[in-house]
Amino acid sequence: MNNKSGRHSFRERLDHMVGKLRTDILSGVLQRGAYLPAESMLAKQFELSNKSVRRGLDVLVQEGLIVKIDRVGSKVMESVQERIRIHFGCSASLSKDFLLDDLIGEFHRLHPGIHILPLALNDFDHVNSAVEMINNGMLDAVSLNSTQFQELAENGSAELLESLDPDPELYPIATEAFYHEEQLYAYPISFSPVVLCYNKAHFREADLPEPDSYWTWDDLIEAARQLAEKRGRHAIYFVPASENRYSVFLLQSGIQTVADGTKHRTLSPETANSLSVYSRLVNNHQIFPKYLAGNHEDETISLFVQEQVSMILTTFFNLNEFKKLTLDYDLAPLPRLKTKDPQKTLLVTIGAAVVANSRQKEAARQFVNFLASVEAQKIIRERTVSIPARKRIAEMSTADHLNRPSRYLMYRELFPTFSYLKDLGLPIAVLKSFRKVLNAYWSKMIDEETLHEELCVLISEQDDNDQKV
Missing domain, CATH: 3.40.190.10 (Periplasmic binding protein-like II)
Incomplete structure (x- = not known):
């Protein structure tokens, strides 16, 4: 497979640079009055030309985040407007699973008054870590996979989350993972069978x-x-x-x-x-x-x-490790125990929820809604090998520049075989x-x-x- 950087990958690198600098400015990593790295250093770091770096910096100038000083460099504005901060508890793996950093960067572009601050939860005790932080008022939104939500509900903690209105455009089997006592508590972002x-x-x-x-x-x-x-x-x-x-x-x-x-x-x-x-x-x-x-x-x-x-x-999430490699691979359904047995596999769904006691509930809701939106789901579909939860976006054609398996759309034929861990009883x-x-x-x-x-x-x-x- 041809791994040369094409138009899509150039756009991704440019967007990533702008999103990373924007996030560093809004989070205080780059403090007010501080200078950005030199354009040549940014070009090397993000694999861009100096001209492309300047184009990206112009976006930040237009957003009022930096000012360019001739022959000196780019400086963070002293008067960067205070933003609403949303603390988002999540797994560190989401950056690979569906490019969470890129999604946050796009959200910041669309909602410059809201800043998302990701907080990594304990990978080995995700649920208890999330519950503790929620009870201490430290989270406004949280990510959960289907198993983690099941554990949360079984612990009697589902009501720590705000109930949501169903979105009929999301795959029903993906949404099903986040129901408890007929209430929906999270929107699916992406899903995958094993x-x-x-x-x-x-x-x-x-x-x-x-x-x-x-x-x-x-x-x-x-x-x-x-x-x-x-x-x-x-x-x-x-x-x-x-x-x-x-x-x-x-x-x-x-x-x-x-x-x-x-x-x-x-x-x-x-x-x-x-x-x-x-x-x-x-x-x-x-x-x-x-x-x-x-x-x-x-x-x-x-x-x-x-x-x-x-x-x-x-899972499809892990296939993102291959998306820029020349690895010659493909997918097949899981084998059966016996020839005449029906096919069955486990479904893993990742979703996002609004925390019920958040002081910034409306802004948190905007972020969770965004993650399931057409804009965010397109980024997942075009830039990753993960499956978006929004049906129309997941099944749209795309000019592929990724090392995607030829049987990527196989999952559509496997819906009747999907089960969650809760189906074990x-x-x-x-x-x-x-x-x-x-x-x-x-x-x-x-x-x-x-x-x-x-x-x-x-x-x-x-x-x-x-x-x-």
Whole structure:
């Protein structure tokens, strides 16, 4: 693929420079009266010509943020108008997931009287971090993915957010993630199913047919075996204990227990089979690396980019790591447990919500509305490989300059297969306990029989709690 910078990428770099300088001025990083870096330095930093840098600085002059002084440089205005500040709690990954920085820059251009200040929340405890900051009056708006919102609602904290009016132009399945007791609390910005991503060149070199919608997990394991043999490297990887990965097997089988002859509860044959298939995959160290014990998606992406593995389970969000590379890759639906089983996969949706106790609620609402607007959704569609939540924008054609998979629009055919973690019928707290037990099993600290027993205990305890309620 041709990676030369085209007209689109030039525009993106120019917009990024203007947005970054604007944000630094409004946030106080560049203080009043301070001088901007020299035009030559800005040109080098943002990969622009000096002429383009001057064009960008002219925009900031027109906005009243800087003044150009001949033979001296560009200076931040002493009288920059005070802006309303909106504190936006979010994950640091949103900059990659759908170019949050660019979206904020465009919002500042459209709403010069409002300044958005992103505040990174704890990646490992996003919900509790957000709740604590909201209760302390530190947030005006917050981002949540579908799993985090489920956890928030289960903790009884959904009412910390302002209810919103539904937008019929957003994909219904994406909006569904943020309903609680018939109230909508967040607008979806972008969503993605978990899919199989594979290196097309590796399949050609191994003389193997590419994955298709009829694949079972056994087909994947066999293809991975042949790839590993012919390439002398591992064939597939993902983070085994991630709730967004092991859960797809449980979604495909369901989570059920049955009574054996002694009335002892044990996993249903379907649930036990799904865990067995998963274990056969991740414990086969001919095809699946055993030396990566972390819980970071970056490891998965790094192995795929370095062509150390041929297949990964991933989301469209992570495909943004490939958008400027020459990597020859494509997508396929996740395999099934059995040939005749219906296809199922996990859907991950990211949304934004207004904080109910915000002192700047109207400005926060404008920002949240903007993130789901046509303008913002176009930026996501044109500059990223992520899927916008606004249907008309997501499905529009675009003059593509990104390394987008040929099957980018495959997701439209997969809507009937989408499920959220809540469809498992277990709270997020129980699923986190599942992860600990599964980690112990994959680390060889417990055997398969103990794994089944401990999972049965977790499921039975939840069933008892449900009956009490």
